[in-house]
Amino acid sequence: MHSRVSNHEASNKQIGCKGELRKIQKKNNKNKSEARDQQLKKKEFQSLTSENGNLEELIECLIAGYRQVPATDLQKQEISVDLSYSHPHFDVKNEEQGMKSDVEGNAEELDGLELDDLRDDNPENSLIIQPNTIAKFLLKIDEDVASNVDFSDFMICFNGEQKTIGRYSFPISLVPTVERIMNTYGDVSASSPMNTNITGKIYLLFCAAIKEMEDLELHQVTETKMLKWRDAIKDALRVNFKVEFAMSHLKKIAQAYFGGIGEQVLLTINEKLNSLYKERDKALEGFKDFLATAKDFDGQSVSTGLFP
Numbered sequence: 001m002h003s004r005v006s007n008h009e010a011s012n013k014q015i016g017c018k019g020e021l022r023k024i025q026k027k028n029n030k031n032k033s034e035a036r037d038q039q040l041k042k043k044e045f046q047s048l049t050s051e052n053g054n055l056e057e058l059i060e061c062l063i064a065g066y067r068q069v070p071a072t073d074l075q076k077q078e079i080s081v082d083l084s085y086s087h088p089h090f091d092v093k094n095e096e097q098g099m100k101s102d103v104e105g106n107a108e109e110l111d112g113l114e115l116d117d118l119r120d121d122n123p124e125n126s127l128i129i130q131p132n133t134i135a136k137f138l139l140k141i142d143e144d145v146a147s148n149v150d151f152s153d154f155m156i157c158f159n160g161e162q163k164t165i166g167r168y169s170f171p172i173s174l175v176p177t178v179e180r181i182m183n184t185y186g187d188v189s190a191s192s193p194m195n196t197n198i199t200g201k202i203y204l205l206f207c208a209a210i211k212e213m214e215d216l217e218l219h220q221v222t223e224t225k226m227l228k229w230r231d232a233i234k235d236a237l238r239v240n241f242k243v244e245f246a247m248s249h250l251k252k253i254a255q256a257y258f259g260g261i262g263e264q265v266l267l268t269i270n271e272k273l274n275s276l277y278k279e280r281d282k283a284l285e286g287f288k289d290f291l292a293t294a295k296d297f298d299g300q301s302v303s304t305g306l307f308p
Contacts, residue, residue: 134258137223141230141251149231154208167196168203177211185245192240199239206236206243213253221257226250 151158162169166187170178181188192199209232212225229250236243297304 137258138251138254140227141247141254143230144234145231147231147235149205149209149228149235151205151208153228154205154212156208156211158204158208166190168200170204170207174204174207174211177207177214181207181210185242188236188242191242194239199241202232202235202239203241205232206241206246209233210246213249218253218256218260221253223257226254226257 156171156173158171158173161172163172163175164170165175165178165182166189168189189199189203209229213229216225230247233243233246233250237247
C-alpha cells in the first residue's frame with residue numbers, strides 16, 4: 001500500500017515537471033517572437049527615419065530656393081502689346097489663353113487691314129497696345145510655381161546607351177550638351193547636397209531644356225515651350241544647382257520672341273501702308289486734271305464764274 005502511494009506521488013511530480021517545462025518553452029517562444037517583432041520594428045523605424053531625413057533635406061532646399069526668388073513689381077513693367085496677331089513663324093496666343101503655362105491659345109491672322117484699322121480709336125484694331133500683356137508673360141518666367149515638366153515634353157530619347165559624367169548618367173543624345181555646360185560653367189550640380197536619386201531626373205530635364213534651346217530657332221519657340229524650360233530651370237535652382245545663367249538666357253529668349261513678333265507686326269503695317277500709298281498715287285493721277293477746278297468752288301456756290 002505504501003509503495004502504491006509513493007508511485008502515485010512520483011507520477012504526479014513528473015507530470016507537474018512536464019507542465020512547467022511546457023510553460024517555460026511557451027514563454028521562451030513568446031519572448032523570441034517579441035524579440036523578432038521588436039527587431040523588425042527597429043529596422044522599419046530606422047528606414048522611416050532615414051527617409052524622413054531625406055524629405056526634410058529636400059524641403060529645406062525647396063524653401064531656400066523659394067526665398068532666393070527675386071520679387072518683381074508688375075507696375076514697373078510698362079512694355080506691352082496686344083498679342084492677338086499671329087504670323088507664319090511665331091506661335092502667338094491671345095491674352096486670355098496665352099498667359100496659361102499649360103494651355104495654348106488660338107492665334108488669329110492679321111488680315112484685311114484697312115486705313116481705319118490704323119486709327120487708335122478703332123475698337124477692332126488688332127494692333128492697339130494692351131497694358132502689361134508682355135509684362136505679364138515676362139513675370140511668369142520668374143514665377144515660383146509647381147513644376148509641370150516631364151520627359152514627354154522633349155523630343156529626346158532618354159533610354160538606350162548611357163554615359164557617366166561626374167555623379168550622373170546621361171543618355172548619349174544629351175552628352176554633347178552636358179559636356180558643353182561643364183566646359184563653360186563647370187559642374188553645376190557640385191553645390192547640391194542632395195542625393196543623386198532625387199536630383200538625377202531634375203538634372204536630365206535641365207539638360208534636355210538646354211539641348212532644345214540649341215536645336216530650335218527663334219521662330220520655332222512658343223510661350224508654352226518657354227514655360228516648360230522655366231520649370232526645368234527652376235527645379236534645378238531649387239536643389240541648389242548653379243544654373244542662374246540659364247534663367248538669364250531664357251529671359252533674353254523671351255524678349256527676342258516678342259521682338260520677333262514686333263518685327264512682323266511692323267512689316268505687315270508697312271506693307272499695308274505701301275499698298276495705300278500706291279492706291280493714292282493712282283487716284284491722284286486719275287483726278288489731277290479736275291482737282292484744281294474743284295478748288296475754284298471751295299466755299300462757293302456752283303454758279304461761281306457763271307456771271308463774270
